[in-house]
Amino acid sequence: MARAAAAALSGLVAGYAALAVAELLAVALRPSTGPVTAVGAAVIDRTPSGVKDWAVRTFGTDDKLVLQAGILAFLVLCAALLGILALRTRRLAAGCVAAFGVLGAGIALSRPDAGGLLAALPSLAGGIAGAVVLYVLAGQLASPEAAEVGAAASGDLPRPDSGDLPRRRFVLATAGVAAGATGVGAAARALEAGSTAAAEAGRATVELPAPASPAPPLPRGVDLRVEGVAPFRTANRDFYRVDTALDVPRIDPGSWRLRLHGKGVGNPRVLTFQDLLGRALVERDITLTCVSNEVGGPYVGTARWLGVPLGALLEEAGVRPPSRGGPADQLVARSVDGMTVGSPVETVMDGRDAMLAVGMNGEPLPFDHGFPVRMLVPGLYGYVSACKWIEDIELTTFDDYDAYWVKRDWAREAPVKTQSRIDTPKPFARPAAGRVTVAGVAWAQHRGIDRVEVRVDEGAWQQAELAAEGSVDTWRQWRWDWAATPGSHILQVRATDGTGALQTAKRTRTIPDGASGWHSVVVNVT
Numbered sequence: 277m278a279r280a281a282a283a284a285l286s287g288l289v290a291g292y293a294a295l296a297v298a299e300l301l302a303v304a305l306r307p308s309t310g311p312v313t314a315v316g317a318a319v320i321d322r323t324p325s326g327v328k329d330w331a332v333r334t335f336g337t338d339d340k341l342v343l344q345a346g347i348l349a350f351l352v353l354c355a356a357l358l359g360i361l362a363l364r365t366r367r368l369a370a371g372c373v374a375a376f377g378v379l380g381a382g383i384a385l386s387r388p389d390a391g392g393l394l395a396a397l398p399s400l401a402g403g404i405a406g407a408v409v410l411y412v413l414a415g416q417l418a419s420p421e422a423a424e425v426g427a428a429a430s431g432d433l434p435r436p437d438s439g440d441l442p443r444r445r446f447v448l449a450t451a452g453v454a455a456g457a458t459g460v461g462a463a464a465r466a467l468e469a470g471s472t473a474a475a476e477a478g479r480a481t482v483e484l485p486a487p488a489s490p491a492p493p494l495p496r497g498v499d500l501r502v503e504g505v506a507p508f509r510t511a512n513r514d515f516y517r518v519d520t521a522l523d524v525p526r527i528d529p530g531s532w533r534l535r536l537h538g539k540g541v542g543n544p545r546v547l548t549f550q551d552l553l554g555r556a557l558v559e560r561d562i563t564l565t566c567v568s569n570e571v572g573g574p575y576v577g578t579a580r581w582l583g584v585p586l587g588a589l590l591e592e593a594g595v596r597p598p599s600r601g602g603p604a605d606q607l608v609a610r611s612v613d614g615m616t617v618g619s620p621v622e623t624v625m626d627g628r629d630a631m632l633a634v635g636m637n638g639e640p641l642p643f644d645h646g647f648p649v650r651m652l653v654p655g656l657y658g659y660v661s662a663c664k665w666i667e668d669i670e671l672t673t674f675d676d677y678d679a680y681w682v683k684r685d686w687a688r689e690a691p692v693k694t695q696s697r698i699d700t701p702k703p704f705a706r707p708a709a710g711r712v713t714v715a716g717v718a719w720a721q722h723r724g725i726d727r728v729e730v731r732v733d734e735g736a737w738q739q740a741e742l743a744a745e746g747s748v749d750t751w752r753q754w755r756w757d758w759a760a761t762p763g764s765h766i767l768q769v770r771a772t773d774g775t776g777a778l779q780t781a782k783r784t785r786t787i788p789d790g791a792s793g794w795h796s797v798v799v800n801v802t
C-alpha cells in the first residue's frame with residue numbers, strides 16, 4: 277500500500293516536472309503553445325455548442341478556469357496511475373508519459389495560431405522530462421523482488437540495494453525533482469510576468485488622438501440612477517467578457533498589422549496601428565450584446581468606443597456592397613488567436629457606425645477586450661461583428677466560407693433581438709409593501725427602444741417611464757413605480773423597438789441566433 281502511494285507520488289512528481297518544463301518553454305516561445313492551454317483550446321473548439329452554451333451559462337466568465345481545472349485534474353489522475361504502472365513496468369509507464377507529450381505537441385501544432393513547428397517543442401520537452409523523471413524515480417522505488425518482476429517484464433536491471441537505503445534515495449530524489457520543478461515553474465512565471473509587464477508598458481505608451489467626430493453629447497437623463505440598475509455606461513472592469521481565448525493575446529502595437537484583402541478589394545492593403553491612429557477617428561456610445569445572453573442575462577454592456585470608420589476604409593480599398601454590384605457579401609475578420617467572425621458586407625457598409633475600435637471609455641482597449649484593435653458593428657451580436665485582437669479582414673461570400681461559430685451550428689447572420697431586462701427588484705427579493713421601483717434596461721441596437729411595459733401577475737400592461745435615448749445603438753433604461761401588496765408576485769417586462777415591433781413573447785434558446793422571450797422576476801412582498 278505504502279509502495280503504491282509512493283509510486284503514485286512518483287507519477288505526480290513526474291507530471292509536475294513535465295508541466296513545469298513545458299510551461300517554461302511555452303512562455304519563452306509563445307504563451308499559447310503551452311500544453312494545458314493548447315489542449316484546453318482544442319477541447320473548446322471540439323465541444324458541442326450545447327455543452328459550451330451550458331458552460332458559459334453555468335460558469336460565466338469562469339468557464340475557462342473550470343476547463344483548465346478539469347484538464348489538470350485529468351492529468352493528475354493519469355500521472356498517479358502511470359506512477360503505479362511504473363511499479364510493474366517502468367519502460368511502458370515512462371513511454372506513456374512521453375506519449376502524452378507527443379499528443380500535446382500534436383494538439384499544439386493543430387491550433388490555428390500554432391505558427392510553426394516550434395509550437396510542438398514545449399509539450400515534447402515536457403513529455404521527455406516527465407518520462408525520465410518517472411523512469412528514475414520508479415527505479416529508486418523498486419525493491420529487489422519488485423525489480424526482478426519489473427526486469428522480467430521490461431528488461432530493467434534489478435537493483436542491488438535493499439533495506440531502507442532505496443526508500444531514502446527515493447524520498448531524496450522525489451524531493452529534489454519537486455524542488456527543481458518548482459524552480460522551473462517559478463522561472464516560467466517570472467518570465468511571463470516580465471512579458472506581461474512589457475505588454476502593459478507598450479499599451480501604456482499608446483496615445484489616442486482626439487476624435488474627428490466626437491460622440492454626440494448625451495441628453496440629460498440617459499441614466500435614471502436607480503439603485504441596482506446597470507449604469508448607462510459600463511466601466512471597462514465591469515464589461516462582460518466572452519471569448520475562446522485561454523491566454524489573452526498581448527500584442528505589441530508596434531508590430532501589429534492588419535491585412536485587408538479578398539474578393540472585390542481593388543487595393544489590398546496592410547495597415548499599421550499608426551496608420552489607423554492617423555485617420556479621422558469617430559467616437560460613439562454603442563451597446564454590445566452576446567448571442568449567448570439568456571433572457572435577463574448579464575452579457576450586454578455599453579461603452580464609449582473610439583475607432584476608424586470601417587465603411588469608409590472599405591470604400592477606399594475599392595469594396596462595394598452587394599447592392600452596388602460588389603462580389604463579396606461576407607466580411608471575415610480573423611484574430612491573432614484564430615477566431616473568425618463573419619459579418620454581412622451590406623450591413624457593415626450601410627452607413628451605421630461600424631468601426632475598427634482602438635479605444636474604450638477613454639483608454640486604449642483593455643487586453644481582455646481586444647487590444648490593440650477590434651471590430652464593432654452596432655446592431656449585430658458579438659460573434660458576427662466584434663472580432664477582438666483582429667489581424668486580417670477578408671472579403672468573401674457566405675457560400676464560400678463559414679466562420680468559427682457558424683461551423684458550430686450558430687446562425688450565419690444574427691442581428692440583435694429586441695430585449696428588456698428587470699434589474700431591480702432582484703429575483704426572490706423581499707421588498708416591503710408600498711411603493712417599489714421596478715427598473716432595468718432594454719435594447720434593440722440600431723432600431724432603438726420606443727416603449728417599455730411592465731405587468732404584475734399577468735395583469736394589464738403598464739407603460740414604464742423611459743430614460744432619455746443615447747442613440748438607436750445604445751440600450752435605454754426604464755422605470756415603473758409599483759404599489760406593491762404583500763404576497764408573492766411575478767413581474768414581467770417587454771419592449772417595443774423603434775420600428776414599432778413588439779418584443780416577442782416566444783421563448784427560444786440562445787442557439788442558433790439569440791434568446792427571445794419576456795424576462796420575468798418573482799418577488800415576495802412583505
Ligand SMILES: Nc1nc2c(c(=O)[nH]1)N[C@H]1C(S)=C(S)[C@@H](COP(=O)(O)O)O[C@H]1N2
Pocket residue numbers: 515516517518519520521564565566567611612613615644645646657658659662663664665
Ligand atoms: N478573437 C475573438 N474575438 C471575439 C470573440 C472571441 O472568442 N475571440 N468572441 C466574440 C463574442 S461571442 C462576443 S459576444 C464579443 C465579446 O466582446 P467582449 O469580451 O469585449 O465583451 O467578442 C467577440 N469577439
Ligand SMILES: [Mo]
Pocket residue numbers: 518565566567568657658659
Ligand atoms: Mo458572443
